[in-house]
Amino acid sequence: MTHPDQTRAAVQTVAVALGDRSYNILIGEGLLARAGELVKPHLKRPHSVIVTDENVARHHLASLQQALSSAGIASDAIVLPAGEKSKSYATLAELCDKLLAAGVERRDCIIAFGGGVIGDLAGFAASILRRGVNFIQIPTTLLSQVDSSVGGKTGINSPYGKNLIGAFHQPQLVIADLGLLKTLPRRELAAGYAEVVKYGLLGDRAFFDWLDGNVQALLAGDMAATRQAVAVSCTAKAKIVAEDETETGVRALLNLGHTFGHALESATGYSQRLLHGESVAIGMVQAFRFSERMGLCAPQTAGRVAAHLKAAGLPIHTSAISGDLPGPQGLLELMRQDKKAVAGKLTFILVRAIGEAFIARDVPDGDVLAFLEEDRNNP
Helix, strand or coil, X not given: CCCCCCCCCCCEEXXXXXXXHCEEEEEECCXXXXXXXXXXXXXXXXXXXXXXXXXXXXXXXXXXXXXHHHCCCEEEXXXXXXXXXXXXXXXXXXXXXXXXXXXXXXXXXXXXXXXXXXXXXXXXXXXXXXXXXXXEEEECCHHHHHHXXXXXXXXXXXXXXXXXXXXXXXXCCEEEEHHHHHHCXXXXXXXXXXXXXXXXXXXXXXXXXXXXXXXXXXXXXXXXXXXXXXXXXXXXXXXXXHHCCCCCCXXXXXXXXXHHHHHHHHHCCCCCCCCHHHHHHHHHHHHHHHHHHCCCCCCCHHHHHHHHHHHCCCCCCHHHCCCCCCCHHHXXXXXXXXXXXXXXXXXXXXXXXXXXXXXXXXXXXXXXXXXXXXXXXXX
């Protein structure tokens, strides 16, 4: 991968090349104050509806509405409860009704202003409202800036698993204001960092090595390190999405750690017991440990990955999760709802080395069960 230059330019642009549905990711500081001028070219009329959550509204909603107003754009705001539990049928129905009550028309553009939950939920509502309206992503968390706001995956959770109800619906624009990350709690920032590390682990060893030397600066709020991490992550994802928009092939690599991790999220009820990025961190360590157990990668590889994630303040084993968890058979059944499964057969993203992930189809249940049992007993 070619890394973007580590520039201090005001705005760095990463293009997502999807033909007539192509769009840009804008990365920089102070972009929220310029949101009006950035959003305006995508509006058919000077009005938009902002979808956000209570936490983001408290810190940033007034600033966004002022920026829109300064550009002559009127706005309404729909404020939803924060947290993964908002990705539900009930909240989706509530949101759609509120969007219709606000007079959203087919040619309008909704603004998703929040983290991954708001982006997924508002994007899905946009995909089905009046059979599809446009939307713009203004991600406010590290996780959403480097991952969930890019690529058009939208959806809600089901009692059967995470993100099982949804659609591919690409945004018109992504505005990643790095300054918004300054209000994130440390736990949320670390959870987002798990998705940054993922890009190094799945296909870019040099990026992982760079992160090894810059993780503490990034988590301490160093803007140069943050800009580099966000730009490299977005560039990596944009390249993969352009090649495989609807995840029929290589895009599945972006799910490194997610087969294990999503099962853990489901087992913990999508609660504060385990944030999404924390589940991905544990899942990535499990993917490396499983790969070692299968003889696919060298011993001690998983240990290096685990040490890096632990240094970032992330959990690296299921023993770090409070409360009870299902046993190996229960976790395996949760994994069967994974979106990558084909004809009931599990698909995992496994590794040959740091930076060399691959798609492994039809992994035997017995191997998975034996690993889960062994992993449970060896924190």
